[in-house]
Each structure stands twice: as structure tokens, then as C-alpha cells.
Amino acid sequence: MTTPRRPDHPIQSIFLERWSPRSFDPIDMPEADLMCMLEAARWAPSAFNIQPWRFLYSLREDAYWSTYLDTLDAFNRSWASQASALVAVLSDTTMPNDHQVPQAPLRSHGLDTGAAWAHLALQATSLGYQAHAMAGIDLARARESLNVPDNFCIQIIIAIGKQADPARLPEDLRKREMPSDRLPLEKIAFAGGFPQ
Numbered sequence: 001m002t003t004p005r006r007p008d009h010p011i012q013s014i015f016l017e018r019w020s021p022r023s024f025d026p027i028d029m030p031e032a033d034l035m036c037m038l039e040a041a042r043w044a045p046s047a048f049n050i051q052p053w054r055f056l057y058s059l060r061e062d063a064y065w066s067t068y069l070d071t072l073d074a075f076n077r078s079w080a081s082q083a084s085a086l087v088a089v090l091s092d093t094t095m096p097n098d099h100q101v102p103q104a105p106l107r108s109h110g111l112d113t114g115a116a117w118a119h120l121a122l123q124a125t126s127l128g129y130q131a132h133a134m135a136g137i138d139l140a141r142a143r144e145s146l147n148v149p150d151n152f153c154i155q156i157i158i159a160i161g162k163q164a165d166p167a168r169l170p171e172d173l174r175k176r177e178m179p180s181d182r183l184p185l186e187k188i189a190f191a192g193g194f195p196q
Helices: 031-042 065-071 074-080 109-126 139-145
Strands: 053-059 085-092 130-134 152-161
Touching: 031 053, 031 085, 031 109, 053 065, 053 109, 065 074, 065 085, 065 139, 074 130, 074 152, 085 109, 109 130, 109 152, 139 152
Parallel strands: none
Antiparallel strands: 053 085, 085 152, 130 152
């Protein structure tokens, strides 16, 4: 894919090719492709190698598909219904209990799980798919319908699929269907302390 994005410093092209479209081709995805993406996520780094991430998934039109769609807000459901897979990303908020000390909060669960999501997204891109993370979720419904234990945080649900022609989208979404830019590096990275 040719992208209009331009980095300020040299990086691998896959970082620029990965973006979050909403126009997907409503086709089946081989389960092996999804397993490849989840395998990439499995190799993300984590504090103490705890690997707090968990992935729940539904492939297009399987027995769980409508359950997953029902966890999304109306806006996300309107376009994510065309994806090939939906993946719920969870993080365990507690340190593993070794039965000698009480369970303690795991401060890095969100950061570590974010690294796993990034691995998944980049692997999806390398396979010719795109992955779009959604925070617009009915959390209570998702927790109940997906049987998520209390110590797990529901971070996002990801829509994954082959990118389709933006003409499939409603007019207001068509205008937004392009890779977004990023803040310049000097706005997010600082030598020393936080700028005043």
C-alpha cells in the first residue's frame, strides 16, 4: 500500500501502512490468519513476563458474531458488522497469586496489553488486513455476555478485515476514511523532565 504518511525519521514502512479504516469487505477470514495475528500478540513484552492479555474472538457469522456486535455502541456496530473478525482485548489487573502473598494490583496491565494489541495490528497489516480498535463498548453487556471475570479490564474490541472501497460507507464516514497523521515528535518526546 502506498501511504501519504511521512515520518520525521526513518522507520519501517509497516508502521505507516498500519491504520484504522472502517470500510471492510464482508468476507470470511481463515482462522489460521487470525491465529497468526494472535500468535504475534503473544510475543509482546510484559512486566515480569506476566503476559496479562487475554483475547476473546468471533469470526464472521459464527455462533458468537451477534453477541460481539451487541457489545458495540451503535456507531461502531454500523461499520464493524462488515469486518471478518471481532476480537475483545482484556487485561488482568492483578499480579498472579503464588498462594504465599495476597493478590496485588498489576500497575502495568494496560501498557503490556497495549503492546500486545500493537503486535496484533502490525501482524494483521503484514497479512494484508487492517485492524481497527474500538473503545465504544457497552462494558457491562460485554462483561456479562463474554463471561469476563471481575479482575479483568475490557480494554477494546478490534474489528479486523480486508479494507474495502470507502464508497461502501455513509457520506460522513467516507470523508474520514484515510490514514491519520500524528503529532510531531517534538510535541511528544522531551529530553530531561516534562516541559513547563
